[in-house]
Amino acid sequence: MRRLRALRPVEVDERGLELISFCGHCALAPEPARHAPPSRVCGHCGLGIVLQATADLAPRQDEPFLVIDTTLSVCAVSAAAEQLLDIDETQAVNKHVADFLVPADANASGAENLLALLVEVAGGSGELRTTVVRPRQEFGIRFKARIGPCGPPHAALLVLS
Amino acid sequence: MFSMRTLKTSEAAALLNVSPNTLRAWERRFGYPKPQRSAGRHRLYTHGEVAALRDALQQGLSISSAVSRAREALSTDTHTLVGALASFELDRADSAMESALALRSVERSVEEVLLPSLDELGQRYGTDSAPWAFAARWADGWLRRAQRLAPPPVRRLAILVGDATRNELDPDALAVRAFELFCGRSGARIMALPVGGVSGLSDVVECLAPDAVVIAGGHLPDDDVALWAYRVRAAAGPLPMALFRRSHHGAKVRTTGTLILPDTPFGAYRHLLALIDDRQITRVHEVAALSVLDGDLERREAQA
Numbered sequence: 001m002r003r004l005r006a007l008r009p010v011e012v013d014e015r016g017l018e019l020i021s022f023c024g025h026c027a028l029a030p031e032p033a034r035h036a037p038p039s040r041v042c043g044h045c046g047l048g049i050v051l052q053a054t055a056d057l058a059p060r061q062d063e064p065f066l067v068i069d070t071t072l073s074v075c076a077v078s079a080a081a082e083q084l085l086d087i088d089e090t091q092a093v094n095k096h097v098a099d100f101l102v103p104a105d106a107n108a109s110g111a112e113n114l115l116a117l118l119v120e121v122a123g124g125s126g127e128l129r130t131t132v133v134r135p136r137q138e139f140g141i142r143f144k145a146r147i148g149p150c151g152p153p154h155a156a157l158l159v160l161s
Numbered sequence: 162m163f164s165m166r167t168l169k170t171s172e173a174a175a176l177l178n179v180s181p182n183t184l185r186a187w188e189r190r191f192g193y194p195k196p197q198r199s200a201g202r203h204r205l206y207t208h209g210e211v212a213a214l215r216d217a218l219q220q221g222l223s224i225s226s227a228v229s230r231a232r233e234a235l236s237t238d239t240h241t242l243v244g245a246l247a248s249f250e251l252d253r254a255d256s257a258m259e260s261a262l263a264l265r266s267v268e269r270s271v272e273e274v275l276l277p278s279l280d281e282l283g284q285r286y287g288t289d290s291a292p293w294a295f296a297a298r299w300a301d302g303w304l305r306r307a308q309r310l311a312p313p314p315v316r317r318l319a320i321l322v323g324d325a326t327r328n329e330l331d332p333d334a335l336a337v338r339a340f341e342l343f344c345g346r347s348g349a350r351i352m353a354l355p356v357g358g359v360s361g362l363s364d365v366v367e368c369l370a371p372d373a374v375v376i377a378g379g380h381l382p383d384d385d386v387a388l389w390a391y392r393v394r395a396a397a398g399p400l401p402m403a404l405f406r407r408s409h410h411g412a413k414v415r416t417t418g419t420l421i422l423p424d425t426p427f428g429a430y431r432h433l434l435a436l437i438d439d440r441q442i443t444r445v446h447e448v449a450a451l452s453v454l455d456g457d458l459e460r461r462e463a464q465a
Contacts, residue, residue, distance in 0.1 A: 025223070025224075039178040039179055040178075040218060040219070041183060041218070043180075046182065046187070047186065047190060047224055048224065049218070049221055049224065049227070067222050067223065075221075075225075075226045076225065076226065089223065089225050090190065090191060090228075092225075093225040094229055
């Protein structure tokens, strides 16, 4: 006899890609809401807002990431990114992303490429892209970065790996 | 005039749809929302701060950015007050303070809106300008009005303030008025006298019986201050004496054992009250120790 499995509701974006919810600070998936309306604040750490991104972009718990808006200001820094880049989210918020990360892709023509990509993605129109970045004032360290849209509201998610 | 809605931790947490622990974690990490304390040392959040954060969280990408946005929303009161005073609009200045009071306590409205606005005007126009004179007179009037509306003294505590400022246009004068207001609102009896006048001082001191003396302001020279302090000590005996806004630009002042209070009116007020409370506790312990000794003596005499 065929066993029936319970269906899991999946949220999808306008392209039909599965959306994953994660905390903008600890990256954990939110617990199922017990009360209505569900809180946007992470129930695990209480220090991040629950965001959504496509499954191929969403960070795993140990992956550092930053959230950047259309003005290229840093809006959120994950706990792992705070440790990796030695920055404090409360100090980094509202600062320009180029104060922390610069492009390190030898094939890319310049900084404008990274910034243009972030603006496009933060506007909600871009797709998942990968690039190489390095911390500002640091040489010899390079991170592969996945960049794609997240939200709400619309923003760019830059996941370092 | 001074109505401000406050929320308990559980109420503020419910409004933000988070747990009370999360709210306390935000206080530690972001310093916001910043609660006051009730008489029982419980946290009391101002409704305005919590509401501003709730609105910011709805459109925020992180708690940090929401806090930053909420702080910006609250700082509009300072901009409004500066704008009103710079354009000589008294009604608008009063309204700006009313708005500030809807979101904050009197103490925080003075420290976070009134005094910073006056500082900005002083830096922008100079403290010898007509705009400064206009703004300083308005602020002095506002602080005096607030002091008149303070509840009557309830504590057995009296503070004598020796005013060493030039006049109400002295930049330190507003801080001194604010300090008097905070002390008065805490239920203490306050009397401010100009340091320049010493005749009849002993009568005033005997009548007030101060628990502490504060010499505030840096305009009058040390010799005048020393004479005034000597007369007060001669009339009242040894008392805790403190200096408020007496040193300028890091210059050293002769203190001879007097306490130097922090430069902010609220910090000075808290510091002074702690000093007086410590002194009163010590006095109670001394009295208790003496009564125990008396009891021992009486028992021994009875046994003998």
